[in-house]
Each structure stands twice: as C-alpha cells, then as structure tokens.
Amino acid sequence: MQRVLVVPFLLLLLALAGVIYWASYRSSEYAGREFSQTVLLNMVERVTNETENQLIGARVALNTVVPNPIYSPADYTTAPILVPRSQDELERQLWIATGFFPAVNNYVYFGGADGSFVGIMRKLDMIELRLRKPDSSVRDVFSVAAPGKRLGLLRFDDYDPRTRPWYKTAVMNGRESWSPVYTDFTTREPTLTLSKPAYGSDEQLVGVAATDLSLSQLTEFFKSLSVSRNGVAFVVERSGAIIATSTNERPFRMQGDALVRLKAEQSNSPLLRQAWDQVKAWQANGERLETPVSREFDNEGGTIQVGATLLRDPIGLEWISIVAIPRADFIGNVSTVFYQSIGIAILAVLVLLAMGASLLHWVLTDIRKLTAAAESIGLGRPLEPLDIRRADEIGLLAKSLQEMERNLRTDKLTGVLNRQSLASRIEFRAHAATEIQPLRFALLFVDLDFFKQVNDQHGHDAGDKVLAEIATRLKSALRSDDEVARFGGDEFVVYLHGALSVDDIGAVRTKLLQAIQVPIALPSGATACVGASIGWAQYPGDGLDVDALLKVADHRMFERKKARAAG
Helix, strand or coil: CHHHHHHHHHHHHHHHHHHHHHHHHHHHHHHHHHHHHHHHHHHHHHHHHHHHHHHHHHHHHHHHHCCCCEEECCCCEEECCCCCCCHHHHHHHHHHHHHHCCCCCCEEEEEECCCCEEEEEECCCCEEEEEECCCCCCEEEEEEEECCEEEEEEEEECCCHHHCHHHHHHHHHCCCEECCCEECCCCCCEEEEEEEEEECCCCCEEEEEEEEEEHHHHHHHHHCCCCCCCCEEEEEECCCEEEEECCCCCCEEEECCEEEECEHHHCCCHHHHHHHHHHHHHHHCCCCCCCCEEEEEEECCEEEEEEEEEEECCCCCEEEEEEEEEHHHHHCCHHHHHHHHHHHHHHCHHHHHHHHHHHHHHHHHHHHHHHHHHHHHHHCCCCCCCCCCCCCHHHHHHHHHHHHHHHHHECCCCCCEEHHHHHHHHHHHHHHCCCCCCCCEEEEEEEEECHHHHHHHHCHHHHHHHHHHHHHHHHHCCCCCCEEEEEECCEEEEEEECCCCHHHHHHHHHHHHHHHHCCEECCCCCEECCEEEEEEEEECCCCCCHHHHHHHHHHHHHHHHHHHHHC
C-alpha cells in the first residue's frame, strides 16, 4: 500500500515539477524573444534617426546659404531669396551655416559660376577660410578668428570648384542633390556632398552651395554606438556598398588614386555578411523595408536577430540601415536558472510543489517587468524603476536594460536627457493630455556664452567639467516636473511643465542665468565664468511641435544675443 501511494504521489510531484519547468521556460523564452525584438527595433530606429539627423543638418546648413523661395498665399507665387554676390557677405552666411551643427556639418562652402570660391571649415583647433577670387587661378586657405578677421595664410592650392563632382551634379540636376561618393580634394578620403544651385534674378546660375558628409566621419559615429557586446550596426547602399559600420574596418580603400568601396559581402565580419544576406533575401521576396522589419535566423553561434529599415532622404538618397545582434546578448543564459531549479526539485521532492509555485511566481513577475519595460522603451515612455534585485541572469538582464535605456535617453557627458529623449517625453505627455487637462508647457533654449574661451584657455577637459556643472545647476534650479536636455555642443533645452505666463518664464530665466553665472572651480585650481543667452517658446501658442518651438526659442535667443551685443 505504501508503495502504491508513494510512487504515484512522487510521480505526480515530478509531473508537476515538469509542468512548472516547461511553463516557466516557455514563458521566459517568449518574453525574452519579445523583449529582444522590441529593443532591436528601437536600436534600428535610433541608428536611423541619428543618421537622418546628420542628413537633415546638411540641408539646414545649405538652406542658410541658399534659402528656398518664399511662397506668397496672396497671389500664389513664389519669390526667390537671392544669394549675396559679395564674398564678404557669403563668408558671413557660411559662418552662420557652420554654426548650427559644427560637430557634423563643419564645412560649408560656395563655388561661383565665375570660378570663385568661399568656404568655412570649423576644426577643433582652428577655423579655416578657403577663398578663391574670380580673377585668381589659386585658392588661398587662411586661419581666421571671426568673419573678416584673418590671422594668417596657411597654404594655397590649384582648385577650381566648377570641375568638382558636387558642382557638376547640382548644375546637371538643377536642384538640391547628393553627389555620388568621390575622393575629397584636400583629405583624399571618400566623401558624399549635398549641393544646391543658386540662381540670380535673371535665372542665370550664380553658383553652387555645398556641405560634405565624410564616410570616415560616419564610420566614427557608428563605432561610438553602444549596439551590444557582439552585435553590429551598418548602413549600405542598395548595391551593398558600405556607407558606415560599427566594425573596425574602413568602408573604403585607396588603390593608387582610385577609390575602391567595400561591399557588405566582402566584409571581414561574418555577422555583417550574414545579416546582409538575410536582408537581400527579404528584398528578393518582396520586402520593401518602408518600416522597420525584425526577423531571426540561426547560425553556428545561435539565434541572430536582424532589424532593417529603409533610410530615404527627400532629395533622393536611399540607404538601408541594418542592426544584427545575437539573442544571447539580450537574454544571456536565462535557461540555466530553470535547469538548476529542476535539479533542486528532484533532490527535494517533498517540497517541490511549493518551490515550483514560488519559482514560477518569482521568475514570471520579473520577466513581466522586463517585458513591460521593453514596451515602454518602444513606445517612448519614461522607464519606471524595475526594482529587480537579483544576482542571476535576469538580474543582469534588468541592469543591462536600465543601462541601455540610459544610453538611449541621456547625454553621457552631462547625465541630462538628450534631444530625442526630450522629444519622446513631450510626445508621451501630449498623448496623455485630455480636453479637461490639456498639455501646456514652455521650452527655453539656453546657449552658453564665453564657453569657447574656456576650451581655448583651459582645454576640453575643463570644458567638459563646465558643461556637466551647468547641467547639474540647471536641474537643481527647476521643479520635479521640469526637464533639462542637452541640445548639442554648449546648448541646452529646458522643458517647463504647466501653463506659465511670460512673467513666470522671465523669472525662471533669471533664476537660471544666476545659477549659470556663478564661477565654476576647475581641477587645475582656476575658475571659469560663463554666461548664457536664453530664448523661449510656449506650447501651443508658438508652435504645435518640438521643432517649431525650438526654432522660435532659438530665434528669440539669437535676437537677445544680438541685442546685447549691440548694446
């Protein structure tokens, strides 16, 4: 009787343990797959958005030099804004154009139909003016400190802009255009150029404005991306020619004077080659990649998840952005926990049922938190604290998720939000708003004054210290519902939540200025003093989206800076 009762009971306990193990394993596997897909697509969108921002920056720079025609709704006509004919006036325009995104579009130039040339190149240690007079056969390169202030002649070269690929492409197309990849005249590196023709009132060609996008520069940006331990991110043309990659290989090589592009199928990275083969197969089966696509395949190292989307520029550029990450980089060895659990259950069969139920609850609760967190990242919602205090793979996964979320949403130097994260949070608040409780807020555009002097006098490490300290002061001066984001360089954007009057905004602006102007102690023992110019915009009065509000705030900031300089 004892055997009849005990054996079935033990078998029942073992069966229950097996069911618990199977259910837990399947649930974790499903949650891990969903989580990894969500994070992968988020990474694809991030890579795509960051690359698009560089392309958008190029268009913004050119529109400063050669503005688009003005449309008149009164008579349904457009009137062109003529490009300055004076090289001095063109130089001033180019200074402004290179100031928008100096880290990306640091070289903007104009080649005249008469052979003249004016270009501003912002380097880390100097600013160059590249100038060719209409009646000259050479181009002079000067070191300059400000518009019209030349420090000395650096070199000269035999350069005619009319012979360059970017000039010919714009003239041939008669509109804003991307050139094919070609070898840069000065650096001898592969370069992609956005160029835009300018016409006079007589509709005759005046010249071509242009700005470069270096493949080396794009590759360095991709190398800085935190993809994953073994993952890879890259951008290719439809032909498979690599534009940029997060691997250590260059997307080109020079064979004598000839430029030889690296194709994806020629890459030294097996993962990159396999990912490209997968994306080619998708396209052959009719996948257009208009929206991000995520799929998986198996290789000798396990399951690989691949995400891809089309990166299309309105001017005609068409690339494919691809991210490939081994799933093991996302979920680690979560299954190890369950194998250990079933072993313990066999050794402690009398308490197996209780342990199984406890383990199921313990594991699934944390996995549900991870799944919800992944959905929050995918939807752009702020990530709430996970409160997962575990030392196993799920605990490591939680830490990795939080670290990944911080990398996606914050500026590494200052610890405040980045521009994209601020826009996502504002969008989230907009979706949560109702007619009874509509969204109201103001944006402040903060541009530091005298920051360049800090870098020049004390070095870039001191500049980084100043930026981090200013970010801390801005956060300390605000309410808990407000936000601070680094816009880029020495610029910050402040989000003020709620309905605020102009006087309220002025009071906050004064408070921030007082906080910024307090001297900052540097590690060298010296002190740095900076100021700020602050513009503002209110939602919805000044605009219905973040870009529109930032333009208004930037304009008001610039007007305030200009008024102060004039005073």
